[in-house]
Amino acid sequence: MRTVAVGVKLSLVDQTKIVTAASELARNTLVYGGGGEVEVTRVHNDRRAGIRIVFADQGPGIVDLDLALTDGYTTGGGLGLGLSGARRLVDEFDIDTEPGKGTTITIVKWCR
Amino acid sequence: MPLSPDEARRFAVLLESHAEQLTARWTELVTRSLRNRLSSAELQRQTSDLQRGFQQAFSGGATDLGDGPADELRAQLSELSNSRARQGFNATETAVSIYAFKDALLEVLGDQSDAATLRDYVAISGFVDRAALFTFDSYVRIRESLIADQTEQLLELSTPVVKLWEGVVAVPLVGTLDSARAQVVMERLLQTLVDTSSPYAIIDITGVPAVDTQVAQHILKTVVAARLMGADCIISGIRPQIAQTIVALGIEFGDIATKASLADALRHVISRTKQSGR
Amino acid sequence: MERVPVLKIGDILLVSIQIDMEDQVALQLQEDLAERIVATGVHGVIIDISALDIVDSFVGRTLAAIASVSRVLDAETVVVGMRPAVAITLVELGLSLPGIRTALNVELGIAMLGSRETVDVLGDEGETDPAVLTRE
Structure with missing residues (x-):
């Protein structure tokens, strides 16, 4: 993941942000989703390169998304900063969840 | 619309046989549009290079600007945009340098009341248009990267700790x-x-x-x-x-x-x- | 599993984290430190994280827990050497590590702990150095 981040020429701070966000989300996938899949890809739009990471699990899903994205809210005894904090660390944050079906989170960080 | 292989062949012959006349006329038109800001000796060199580039693309069998035999020509066009952008010419002035080739071509094509000649002109001018657009595109890209470089330099300069x-x-x-x-x-x-x-x-x-x-x-x-x-x-x-x-x-x-x-x-x-x- | 070594220097325990802080490593360190503080009776702990290029909320939380546990055991914890990119990321993440004292490097960290020492020697026990308070 770090290699891809370096490959698309993300600045050191941006590398740190995306890897930290990934660490938060991977922990969520593990703790709440009961494990799942992570996919890292390089992406391009017409002017910039970036890195996209997708976390997918078949866990219980998130019932109240707004609440889950609130700073300090947690059901797992953490600090409640995983989702909300990760969202602040990336440029694009997309979450697709359904109770009982699992959760897929896609994050993108673009080169500045 | 791409050219037919037959057209490409004919245009290669046309450009070769009228090389001197085309280059002279083209240089004249470009010099005028740039209002003498570049010496005509330099423009003469550029246009004759480009004229040869077009000719080689056609004789190599290029029916479109994206084709392999036109690689050299595209490189020349990017180079032209690059030097024009750095010399401070605007986008129109840069693209007009290519468009002027059409006027020069029209003069060497001969009898324009002839339907076949007219079709040829339409075909070749389509090709030249694409070349001009390509030039325009690379001009914009080069200017953007120039701006990005300058912004970065400015950031470096303006942030002493x-x-x-x-x-x-x-x-x-x-x-x-x-x-x-x-x-x-x-x-x-x-x-x-x-x-x-x-x-x-x-x-x-x-x-x-x-x-x-x-x-x-x-x-x-x-x-x-x-x-x-x-x-x-x-x-x-x-x-x-x-x-x-x-x-x-x-x-x-x-x-x-x-x-x-x-x-x-x-x-x-x-x-x-x-x-x-x- | 790899373990983070804990060194004793005078009245200070020095922990220099040179490996990836996986969850297990972090929890093990928390346990080890508590035991060593009691065993050695030191009053200061310095945790050097200058080699860490990532500090996520779990590691942050562990550091905070270490600081709290140490305080209960009468040892002051200073986290030193946080990289700028890590600090910027933690701010964005919303983690301000309350209750953790920090210094730029080991040397400044030792100086920070040392200033407390002088007060103790002077016999002003129970009172904290005012200079330390300003840095909460």
Whole structure:
């Protein structure tokens, strides 16, 4: 993941942000989703390169998304900063969840 | 629409047999459109190179500008855009240099009342149009990268972080602070704290005409980040209008130390250093 | 599993984290430190994280827990050497590590702990150095 981040020429701070966000989300996938899949890809739009990471699990899903994205809210005894904090660390944050079906989170960080 | 292989062959012959006439006319037209800002000897060289480029593309069997045999021609066109962009010509002037080729071609095609000739002209001018568009495109790309380079240079130039005293560094911010610049300044400030192992930083904003919410956020985040690293930030030189904006925007500076001037800030820091014996 | 070594220097325990802080490593360190503080009776702990290029909320939380546990055991914890990129990321993440004292490097961290020492020697027990308070 770090290699891809370096490959698309993300600045050191941006590398740190995306890897930290990934660490938060991977922990969520593990703790709440009961494990799942992570996919890292390089992406391009017409002017910039970036890195996209997708976390997918078949866990219980998130019932109240707004609440889950609130700073300090947690059901797992953490600090409640995983989702909300990760969202602040990336440029694009997309979450697709359904109770009982699992959760897929896609994050993108673009080169500045 | 791409050319037929037959057309490409015929155009190659046409360009070769009228090479001199075409180049002369083309050079004349370009010289006029650029209003003598480039010497005609230089333009003569450029147009004859390009004319040869077109000819070789056609004789190599290129039916479209994207084809393999046209590689060389595309490289020449990019090169042209590159030099025009760096010499300060605008996009129209650059593209017109290629469009002028059509006028020159029309003159060598012969009897224009002939339907076949007219079809040929339409076909070849389509090809030249694509070449001109390609030139235009690369012109824009080159200008964009020029601008990006300059912006970066400007950022480098405008963000000095200076050591003011043993254990004290300062960033005198001058000029408008946009979000990108604020970010660069702040990253550099934090790195300097580490490099010089200075536990105090003074951010002087005397030279900043205005502060919006985003910039204030950046400054605040920097102060918090510096604290996490074990350093204290003092903000100095807040002008009356900026103080008003900060309050009006509802930005909380909280317990961050603010001082009227850089001198006050330095005095404050030095007395703190003495107190804690560092 | 790899373990983070804990060194004793005078009245201070020095922990220099040179490996990836996986969850297990972090929890093990928390346990080890508590035991060593009691066993050695030191009054200061310095955790050097200058080699860490990532500090996520779990590691942040562990550091905070270490600081709290140490305080209960009468040892002050200073986290030193946080990289700028890590600090910026933690701010964005919303983690301000309350209750943790920080310094730029090991040397400044030792100086920070040392200033407390002088007060103790002077016999002002129960009172904290005012210079230390300003840095909360």
